[in-house]
Amino acid sequence: MDTPIYKRVLLKISGEALAGDKHSGLDFEVIGRVCDSIQECVKMGVQVGLVVGGGNFWRGVKDGGGRMERTRADHMGMMATVLNCLAVADVLEQKGVDVRVQTAIEMRAIAEPYIRSKAIRHLEKGRVVIFGCGTGNPFFSTDTAAVLRAAEIGAEVILLAKNIDGVYSADPMKDPKAVKYDFITYDDVLAQHLQVMDSTATSLSMDNHIPVLLFALKDPHNIVRVVCGEKIGTIVKEA
Template sequence: MSEPQYKRVLLKISGEALAGDAGRGLDFGVIGSVCQAVKQAISMGVQVGIVVGGGNFWRGVKDGGGRMERTRADHMGMLATTLNCLALADVLEQMGVEVRVQTAIEMRAFAEPYIRSKAIRHLEKGRVVIFGCGTGNPFFSTDTAAVLRAAEIDADVILLAKNIDGVYSADPNKDPTAVKYDSITYDDVLAQHLQVMDSTATSLSMDNKIPVILFALKDPQNIIRVLEGEKIGTIVKEEK
């Protein structure tokens, strides 16, 4: 096994990816494979924080748009992320991995409130920390939450595990001429309006000089490949 290229990472997992082919709810086969990869990363000595989306249960803008007040719809999305956090935590614990769930909205009965110093202490002790409820504020995506938490815990890189295998010049499902980038700058992502993360998340990542590697979660071993330095997906970073 190769030496890991990163000491501390923030893994962002989309909620839709946890749903598998069904598209909604939880696919425990997928979750089990993801958790096995996380366990392997911990055994390599990598400190892992996780932010998970909630789109497999509820997407505030999409599901509530036009029918609900935006803030309340986003609050429901925060609850959806917590469902995913608890599912991930349970599967990891069954595998013998120590986990702490921290939420930006207090839910003391089953999660710690987010406290930066405690999160870092957990990471240093080899525990996986799963961050729920996004930033705790409406109008901010879980991608933005991932960048914020990565900056706060001083992560070396953000691993963006999605249902697509990299950043393309256009939507590859709609444009057969779309070109996949191996590397691209934050500025180009913003200028071309590419669908890596929303503009707020991309700008925050750029301002804090945190590289983002986007890759497909369809094969969870991609997490380990990235940690070992294999060139997969697309890296978004500063221009050099």
């Protein structure tokens, strides 16, 4: 078994990734492979916090833009994240992984309310903690929620599992001359308006000195590879 280089990580997975090729809803084959990798990390002694987006069900700005009041549309997006949290928690539990779901908006019948000290205690006991409802506030993305929770639980790194294999100088689907970076600073991401995370999330990770490692989720085993220090994807950190 490989040796992890991180003790505690915050893994962020987009909702769209959980939909697989269907692009909406849930693909349990994909979720199963993701959970296999999370399980492997837990077996290596890595403490895993997880934030999942909700875009496979609802994206507040995109789906509600111009037709709904923004705050209500964002609240619907928060509810969408909970659907994904419960699905991932169920698959992890089927694999024998101890899990707790905590939500920023209280819904005690199905999840614990988010309490920082309790989340840390769960992590110390080897449980995966899945954080739902984003930050609990409208106008903030789940990327920002991931950085916020990473700072609160003292995560050493944010693992950003995306549908792209790294940070590029331009959109590689549109510009064949786009260059992939192995390393880039927070300042350069902000100055070049690169689509790593939204600017609020990037600034928050910079202010709290938390490196962000972006990699492709197409092969979910990449989660294990980056935890063990394999050089894949792009790392965003201070110079």
